[in-house]
Amino acid sequence: MATYKKRGYKPQNKEEEKALREQGSTTAEVFSALDESASKSEQWVARNQNYILGVIGVIAVTVLGYLGYNQFVQMPKNASAANEMLYPNRYFNEALQNTAERDSLFLLALNGAEGKYGYLDIIDEYSGTPSANIATYAAGMAYKELQQYDKAIEYLEQVSPDEEITASLTLGSIGDSFLQLGQTADALTYYEKAFAEDNNNLTTPRFLYKAGVAALELDQKEKALGYFQRVKDDFPDSTEAQTIDVFIGMAQTQ
Structure with missing residues (x-):
């Protein structure tokens, strides 16, 4: 266990004198290593100064x-x-x-x-x-x-x-364009992306409805029914909901 030694302290015996010499030697080695490390760092900086x-x-x-x-x-x-x-x-x-x-x-x-x-x-x-x-x-x-x-x-x-x-309007407009080109499957894909992009009372029921109509045209009645039912349940005040029961009936027919 280390003990504090006052300044001017004299060792009481040879063993204590030896221990103090070893402690001083170790301390000197530590400072010497630190000085050497600092010197190497300075040399490295000097060599690589331009870099x-x-x-x-x-x-x-x-x-x-x-x-x-x-x-x-x-x-x-x-x-x-x-x-x-x-x-x-x-x-x-x-x-x-x-x-x-x-x-x-x-x-x-x-x-x-x-x-x-x-x-x-x-x-x-x-x-x-x-x-x-x-x-x-x-x-x-x-x-x-x-x-x-x-x-x-x-x-x-x-x-x-x-x-x-908005992303939903952009995606929905791409869907509209594909539908006009007769590429209903592509239109459906973009309508689904459009209503999934943002949940609001304007674009979501619009593109759910359009996705349902496209799915009906592709004879995917179960998918169409799900989209129409969501319009009715989640957006009852939307314009699309006013006639949605008709489309739900169409999707339910076998």
Whole structure:
């Protein structure tokens, strides 16, 4: 057991004197090892100083480059893209309200005119921006309204859903396009993805209903019945629920 020795303490016998010498020797060895380790570390740093400074420099340049790119390139690009969206959005909204000229208005929204960008230009010129993503969704919807369903699917499948574009609406619109092309099985798959994506009182009963109708067409009556029954039980106040008993009856017939 170690004991505390006061300064100036003299050993009482030879064995105690020997123990003190060994203790001092061990302490000296520890400090010597520490000094040697520190010296080796300093030597390593000295030998690799250029490499270390290079790594630090690369990290600094990367961080500053990212901040600079975001502030001086990406942010102005996003702002410019958002400004360009004003023109095609105007024609898209007019097309929804003007049935007489809807096709020509949708084409103006897609292709632009008078030196102004359309959705397709924004997608090409401002790739990677939020506006390009919205333009991709709008282009898909415009092609769907123009009954160009292959193109509608092509663009809608590229959309990354965000706060402004819900995944359920995108997936459901792809399902609608496949249904119009006569690919009912594909339509059913996307309707199922659409109602599974988000649970709400608007899109969920809509795509459950559409999935049920598609399943009926494919003679998958048990699956259709399950979807129709869910509309009735979980969304009794929805528009789809108003006539759902008729479809439940159709699904129950043998």
